[in-house]
Amino acid sequence: MIPRKIGDMMVEQHDKNGKKVQNIKLMDVTVTQKGSYSLFSISKRLKEGWRMVGDKTKIELQKGKRKLTFDIVINTPKGALFCAYMKRSDNKETALVTSDSTKAKAPKIPIRVAHTIMGHMGEA
Numbered sequence: 001m002i003p004r005k006i007g008d009m010m011v012e013q014h015d016k017n018g019k020k021v022q023n024i025k026l027m028d029v030t031v032t033q034k035g036s037y038s039l040f041s042i043s044k045r046l047k048e049g050w051r052m053v054g055d056k057t058k059i060e061l062q063k064g065k066r067k068l069t070f071d072i073v074i075n076t077p078k079g080a081l082f083c084a085y086m087k088r089s090d091n092k093e094t095a096l097v098t099s100d101s102t103k104a105k106a107p108k109i110p111i112r113v114a115h116t117i118m119g120h121m122g123e124a
Contacts, residue, residue, distance in 0.1 A: 006030050010089040016071045018085070024068070026086075040070075040084070058082065 009029045013021045029038070042061065046052060050063040058071040059082045070082035 011086040012089070013068070014085040014087060015069070016085070021069070024086070038086075054082070 007029060009026045009031075011024050011026060013024050015021050031038075042052060042059075045061055045063075048063070050061045053060050053062065054070075057073065058069055060070070061068045068084065070084045072083040072085060074081040074083060
């Protein structure tokens, strides 16, 4: 994965139903040439003093009054992906993804929704 750009990115966070939650400035974002979605490092945020709480329906990161919610759950054979819907200020969309190894029974989302949010690795 070769970075095309590293910097800050302004995004709108939306909940799993598409309702706008807040505007966020993501710091030290690495953009790749061929990536159609973005990965989010929770461990990096934990090292920066963020706290993580969650259950089978969502994961939340909190630092002071700031909160990021990963409430889109995509079940996998060995666990689940907890995702957040972010819309770039330049109207491009990105999905921030983290994983969980538990086998929680989370609500399923249609494959079309997952595809719209995450796309395919090789598509620009």
